[in-house]
Amino acid sequence: MTKNMHSFPISTDDITTELLTDVLSEHRPGLVVESFQLANTELCGDGFASTADQVVLDLKYAEGSAPDMPGRVMLKTMLVSPHAPKAMYLNEVRFYHDIRPHIELETPQCYASLFDPQNGQFGIIMDDLNVKGASFPKATQALNLQQISGLVKTLARLHAQFWNSSCLKNEFSWIPTPCSGGMFDIFSKFGLGIITEQIRKHPFKQSLIDPIGLNLDQMWQIMWEVERHFEVYQPRTILHGDSHIGNTYLLPDGSGGLLDWQLIVMGCWAHDLAYLIVTGLETEFRQRHERDLIALYLEELKRRGVTDIPSKNEAWLLYRKAIIWGLVIGWLITPPENYGIDITKANISRLVNAVQDLESFNAS
Structure with a gap:
């Protein structure tokens, strides 16, 4: 859950297949993201995203490496700088990391959740609910x-x-x-x-x-x-x-x-x-x-x-x-x-x- 995020994106241009493979393969050894496309971006303050930025990605995986993964996911993060206190981001990362696996509740499935305590940077990759x-x-x-x-x-x-x-x-x-x-x-x-x-x-x-x-x-x-x-x-x-x-x-x-x-x-x-x-x-x-x-x-x-x-x-x-x-x-x-x-x-x-x-x- 806790990870140095020195290479975490500060813009959508910084999102790479290597980065996505690294975070998604933590609990799915062998998973490889071969390519991706940026489907949509909602930035904090635009009337939908309040204290975080949301990036929707279409992912293509190496054949057979991610049989249980959706093709479209949402990355919840903050681009450039935090929009809220660190405690809020840590709370959400810990919910998805520690609690979400143990509940049967209508809330997004999470595929990766990371937090850097040094700078408050975070990233959560989850379901894009528009697919549902x-x-x-x-x-x-x-x-x-x-x-x-x-x-x-x-x-x-x-x-x-x-x-x-x-x-x-x-x-x-x-x-x-x-x-x-x-x-x-x-x-x-x-x-x-x-x-x-x-x-x-x-x-x-x-x-x-x-x-x-x-x-x-x-x-x-x-x-x-x-x-x-x-x-x-x-x-x-x-x-x-x-x-x-x-x-x-x-x-x-x-x-x-x-x-x-x-x-x-x-x-x-x-x-x-x-x-x-x-x-x-x-x-x-x-x-x-x-x-x-x-x-x-x-x-x-x-x-x-x-x-x-x-x-x-x-x-x-x-x-x-x-x-x-x-x-x-x-x-x-x-x-x-x-x-x-x-x-x-x-x-x-x-x-x-x-x-x-x-x-x-x-x-x-």
Whole structure:
């Protein structure tokens, strides 16, 4: 997983058959990439790729050297320089290297994952989901009940497998929590300042949160109180950690999957579920269906063997509280350049509507 990346590409011109053969043959001895073609490139800040660059490659292998490998793959990396803190890239590399082989979940298959701790450079070669006919929803679109239900079931499947599992204290103890490790130091020390600067540069963010009636300091304090309570009193499981609708995909059969594991944490299930439902649905549609979607999630946990499932009333309270993180850390801190102003506004609007109608900041 850890590798010196001194020869890793800083542009698509630097991608070579030798480099691809080297990284892909680590777990497939004898694999040889004879040639490749560049099919597509999505760069960070173009409205699709947020904190990494994505390069789609068509590969041709030496005959018989790669019988189980797809012809088209996606390289997720960063060209030229990092776009985010090292911890985010390391998180995703470790997810694909350490966790992905042990889960049956709708998320891309990984064929190589590398990280250079010296400079934060990383590379992950994975499925190109377009080959499967995937579509990629956004908060500017309207999902139907079947689509959001499929994604809810995917979250439940992930959470159920690791619900209060001993592996969280052993082989996966490296996974951070919202209140320790990973991005915590950056969020806790610099997050409020970053948000303050974001609002100064982009006044539309202040206009969107004005109806809440709280200042940033108050929102910040309440958010951390909620997260610390979750950490002490709630069951732990592996969370996607950044499960807004833009980090999901939908397949033609109605199922849904999860993308972008840079903020993986272990913690309270509601962290993921609330963020998904609120950013994934238009406000009135969410209001009509969110209780049923929470019930679906709880039923799916039970079906998958979880015994200490929260009651519906407790789940409802945790869901209401968990929305705060998605608003504050999820989107007030995120530069509009990452996804574009329209998507940023849509996410913040949905989250603000939710914390208001669910009285999230006063939930008890």
